[in-house]
Amino acid sequence: MVGMVRALDRKLLRDLWRLKGQALAIGAVMAVGLAMFVAYFSTFTSLQRTQERYYERHRFADVFASVKRAPLSLATRLAAIPGVAQVDVRVVADVTLDLPGQPAPATGRLVSVPVPRAPMLNDLFLRRGRWMDVGRPDEVLASEAFALANGLGPGSTIPALINGRRRHLQVVGIALSPEYVYTVRPGEVIIDDRRFGVLWMGRQALGAAFDMEGGFNDVVLALSPGASEPAVIGHVDVVLRPYGGFGAIPRRLQMSNWSLTNELAQLRGFGMLVPLIFLVVAAFLLNVVLSRIVSVQREQIAALKALGYSRLELGWHYAKWSLVVGVGASVAGVAGGAWMGRGIIAMYNDFFRFPELLYRMPAGVALAGLAISLVASVGGAMGAVHRAVRLPPAEAMRPEPPAMFTRSLVERVGLAHVLGPAARMVVRNLERQPVRSATSVLGVACSAALLVLGLFFLDAITEMLRVQFDLVQRQDVTVTFVEPRGDAAVHELRRLPGVLDVEATRTVQVRLHVAQRSRQLLITGLVDTPRLQRVVDIGGRVMALPPAGLVLSRSLAEALGVEAGGSVTVEVLEGRRRTVRVPVTAIVDEYLGLSAYMRLEALRTLLREGRLVSGAHLLIDAREEAALYRRLEAMPAVAGVSSTHAMVENFVRQMDETMGVMIGFNVLFASIIAFGVVYNAARLSLSERGRDLASLRVLGYTRVEISTMLLGELAVVVVLAIPVGLVIGYGLAALVIGLFETEMYRFPVAVAPRTYAAAAVVTMGAALVSGLVVRRQLDHLDLVGVLKTRE
Amino acid sequence: MASGVAADVVFRARGLTRTYLMGEVEVHALAGVDLDLVRSELLVLLGPSGSGKSTLLNILGGLDVPTAGEVVYRDHVLTTADDRALTRYRREHVGFVFQFYNLIPSLTARENVALVTEIAADPMTPEEALGLVGLAARLDHFPAQLSGGEQQRVAIARAIAKRPDVLLCDEPTGALDSVTGVLVLEAIDRVNRELGTTTVVITHNVVVAAMADRVITLADGRITSVRPNATRRPPRDLEW
Numbered sequence A: 001m002v003g004m005v006r007a008l009d010r011k012l013l014r015d016l017w018r019l020k021g022q023a024l025a026i027g028a029v030m031a032v033g034l035a036m037f038v039a040y041f042s043t044f045t046s047l048q049r050t051q052e053r054y055y056e057r058h059r060f061a062d063v064f065a066s067v068k069r070a071p072l073s074l075a076t077r078l079a080a081i082p083g084v085a086q087v088d089v090r091v092v093a094d095v096t097l098d099l100p101g102q103p104a105p106a107t108g109r110l111v112s113v114p115v116p117r118a119p120m121l122n123d124l125f126l127r128r129g130r131w132m133d134v135g136r137p138d139e140v141l142a143s144e145a146f147a148l149a150n151g152l153g154p155g156s157t158i159p160a161l162i163n164g165r166r167r168h169l170q171v172v173g174i175a176l177s178p179e180y181v182y183t184v185r186p187g188e189v190i191i192d193d194r195r196f197g198v199l200w201m202g203r204q205a206l207g208a209a210f211d212m213e214g215g216f217n218d219v220v221l222a223l224s225p226g227a228s229e230p231a232v233i234g235h236v237d238v239v240l241r242p243y244g245g246f247g248a249i250p251r252r253l254q255m256s257n258w259s260l261t262n263e264l265a266q267l268r269g270f271g272m273l274v275p276l277i278f279l280v281v282a283a284f285l286l287n288v289v290l291s292r293i294v295s296v297q298r299e300q301i302a303a304l305k306a307l308g309y310s311r312l313e314l315g316w317h318y319a320k321w322s323l324v325v326g327v328g329a330s331v332a333g334v335a336g337g338a339w340m341g342r343g344i345i346a347m348y349n350d351f352f353r354f355p356e357l358l359y360r361m362p363a364g365v366a367l368a369g370l371a372i373s374l375v376a377s378v379g380g381a382m383g384a385v386h387r388a389v390r391l392p393p394a395e396a397m398r399p400e401p402p403a404m405f406t407r408s409l410v411e412r413v414g415l416a417h418v419l420g421p422a423a424r425m426v427v428r429n430l431e432r433q434p435v436r437s438a439t440s441v442l443g444v445a446c447s448a449a450l451l452v453l454g455l456f457f458l459d460a461i462t463e464m465l466r467v468q469f470d471l472v473q474r475q476d477v478t479v480t481f482v483e484p485r486g487d488a489a490v491h492e493l494r495r496l497p498g499v500l501d502v503e504a505t506r507t508v509q510v511r512l513h514v515a516q517r518s519r520q521l522l523i524t525g526l527v528d529t530p531r532l533q534r535v536v537d538i539g540g541r542v543m544a545l546p547p548a549g550l551v552l553s554r555s556l557a558e559a560l561g562v563e564a565g566g567s568v569t570v571e572v573l574e575g576r577r578r579t580v581r582v583p584v585t586a587i588v589d590e591y592l593g594l595s596a597y598m599r600l601e602a603l604r605t606l607l608r609e610g611r612l613v614s615g616a617h618l619l620i621d622a623r624e625e626a627a628l629y630r631r632l633e634a635m636p637a638v639a640g641v642s643s644t645h646a647m648v649e650n651f652v653r654q655m656d657e658t659m660g661v662m663i664g665f666n667v668l669f670a671s672i673i674a675f676g677v678v679y680n681a682a683r684l685s686l687s688e689r690g691r692d693l694a695s696l697r698v699l700g701y702t703r704v705e706i707s708t709m710l711l712g713e714l715a716v717v718v719v720l721a722i723p724v725g726l727v728i729g730y731g732l733a734a735l736v737i738g739l740f741e742t743e744m745y746r747f748p749v750a751v752a753p754r755t756y757a758a759a760a761v762v763t764m765g766a767a768l769v770s771g772l773v774v775r776r777q778l779d780h781l782d783l784v785g786v787l788k789t790r791e
Numbered sequence B: 001m002a003s004g005v006a007a008d009v010v011f012r013a014r015g016l017t018r019t020y021l022m023g024e025v026e027v028h029a030l031a032g033v034d035l036d037l038v039r040s041e042l043l044v045l046l047g048p049s050g051s052g053k054s055t056l057l058n059i060l061g062g063l064d065v066p067t068a069g070e071v072v073y074r075d076h077v078l079t080t081a082d083d084r085a086l087t088r089y090r091r092e093h094v095g096f097v098f099q100f101y102n103l104i105p106s107l108t109a110r111e112n113v114a115l116v117t118e119i120a121a122d123p124m125t126p127e128e129a130l131g132l133v134g135l136a137a138r139l140d141h142f143p144a145q146l147s148g149g150e151q152q153r154v155a156i157a158r159a160i161a162k163r164p165d166v167l168l169c170d171e172p173t174g175a176l177d178s179v180t181g182v183l184v185l186e187a188i189d190r191v192n193r194e195l196g197t198t199t200v201v202i203t204h205n206v207v208v209a210a211m212a213d214r215v216i217t218l219a220d221g222r223i224t225s226v227r228p229n230a231t232r233r234p235p236r237d238l239e240w
């Protein structure tokens, strides 16, 4: 007996060692796919767990409603609704904050809480500091994200304009609420923690500030188990309607929760598809490599069969090769995935505010990762192993017949004279084994495709920003009024310093219904031929609003299940609160949000109101920006001012932070794959052609000549593969974009030339490095050794 | 020996035909071979290149199946056996020496022999087997570090190490000088005599025929002569 390791296993170990470069390359590809899977899934489960626990512990409400002003006595009626377990009535108001050092004014959402502290729905988590004291009306708790973004802490002061009065709010603590895990300024889709924050204030103090001592304007409800949510919502609406109720919404559509849910769905979709693509590529590579190893070892296999090794033993022998790679890859992949997952979670920590967003790697995800990699490796090896064990043993008794060569196509069409002998060999070799050449091309193409996939997000975002801010929202500033006003207010704005152009808008809170589906949103009324805020589809075509009827964004139309030519029931949640059926005249493809547009006149007719406006879009002279903001802030009629520029800047920063991490990973991984694939292709042709090349060396060919033959083949493969890969990459991008689509936003399938160029360059770089590595091995070709034994 | 009773017949081959279809052309590697081999017999197969010697040996060894005809090894009908049965047959009964050695290049001499001893019922140690072919000093060398003749001797050690019932050797001395060739033939002869291994040796070397019990000559896929030797000459007396 030879030691403890069986001879066949020694062969395995030595083969693995000899092919360590290839094994490592395939393992890396697989590990990368797995790491992505593990990272996204562990992040997904961590987020989901955190969310569930947070909601439960802090009693996140089930139904949310706001109202203009209702008497406190209504709380008892709401509590009496069947299925309602608890009712908390509150005062909620958005005010302008005047933080030092900020060009555009910030918005603070004041939310009332009981002082002294008492149990409530959407209970707060107090991160730092203390609760407000009785009799100190200016004390507030600040939301953590806002506090961090603005460097606030207990002891800070926030100047605020509350109901026309200037107050200095004292921050006594930093808090978090399940209601504001994700906080966006009303009417915006992008987080801007510097310019929007939640401030919790004592019930008495806030009530007094807004003349709501005996009333409330916001209510949250918890349902008892088994209660019907639609029924409760219907009831709540009936109770609140006389007092100006804006329509109750279920937890599902509550802004913060809705965003979080969208994000989770996206993470899950992304967590499936992208790793799947990587794993398929890895399995494919494994198959290519193993089939080539098998074909190189066909005589050994035949000899082993002749010696009495069974199909099963040999199948297992070759399967082990891929299992070793698979196990190695899964260990690296799970570890790498956990590391990545931590990174992603840290990123989410800046985005979503939880008391603690813990990262946990569920055993299930790790095991699934292991299983997937083993299945991928065994699956990838299956065909090759099957071919190996099927070889008739009598083959062992004969040397491999010299391959059939014909004159290549290139030569047949009469180009022979332009090809030197080396080029002729390259072409013949590629043509002789079309399947093998095609798999090499496909493998390299895949890596180029993954690079495109990794990089194109930047293009998609750039394109989205271009359409959104160069074509749709061309205003520099959006002003919202506290109450709708006569259009004289617009003329007043025109006279402010630095204002170049003004366009009136009327937005109105509505709920749109189609059969059982409904969504609560704003209808935006625009002037007949808008210059600033326009309706533009994703192709950049400006759409003229039809004289009557609604234009819906595609995501809204899909959410409601309505098409152009159909109609929706508009339940107006303001003013006369009419409910009207309105035709949908057109659908517009947009990138951002759920939106509905109408002509200003048509909207006014629908509302049965006169020439009222609720806000305006301004084009301004940047030099007078600061002065303009000062004047706007001082206007009591103005509720909010938002700057497009600040929004874009903030969006880009946010995308850089979040997408930057993901894109970084994607590109790193795609490069690893590119290298893995190309290196494998090069190594394999070396091992297959080693004998031929050594023979040629013996016949007197130089190193340069034989390198040219081998690397020429590689070069042809890479050159053919790149265009194919770019096309596949575009296809994958389209596929992934589909998954990224949520009600909140969608991305264009835009791939910029620079992305294609980068993918091509990285692939060629990987080819160059692989070529150099193989070239070095070629230089050290052991002529005698290669010729003496037959592999 | 050639006239042994029926019970001693180890192999019975009848009407063996093996054709290869090479495009349009049919190559008749074997064209109707009838052959009986008896226990402990040492048979030498002669014949010109391409006459079908290796093909016949492969069929006897369960590596190949004839296009037509039947081969029976003791109570195993090889021609109807499935892959699994043939594997067992090879594993339990047959020792092979391939015309092209077919060593595993990633394994040392010792490990190449161990490949067989590890799956055999009553093997020699690899060291013993390699000692028999005079390679005791080269145990840990890889095939690439051995000469052609040395590789061939490793192949022979690998074949005899399991003490097979049947030893099939395809040109075992093809690459050897006469001194080493004799060494190798002695090992084969010893296994044949001491263990009663039924042995077939293919050779182009007519001198080798003298060590056989019977000499069969093939030409164009047919047996053209069967010549029993009155006495077997020990390999050490052979010279070429």
Ligand SMILES: Nc1ncnc2c1ncn2[C@@H]1O[C@H](COP(=O)(O)OP(=O)(O)OP(=O)(O)O)[C@@H](O)[C@H]1O
Binding pocket: A398, B020, B021, B022, B027, B028, B029, B047, B048, B049, B050, B051, B052, B053, B054, B055, B056, B099
């Ligand atoms: N797999 C195969 N495909 C096609 N023809 C084959 C195959 N194997 C053998 N032959 C043909 O069958 C005939 C007999 O071959 P075989 O190998 O048995 O000859 P041999 O007597 O062993 O010759 P040598 O002394 O050269 O080894 C030859 O003509 C050979 O070309």
Ligand SMILES: [Mg+2]
Binding pocket: B053, B054, B055, B099, B170
């Ligand atoms: Mg032969």
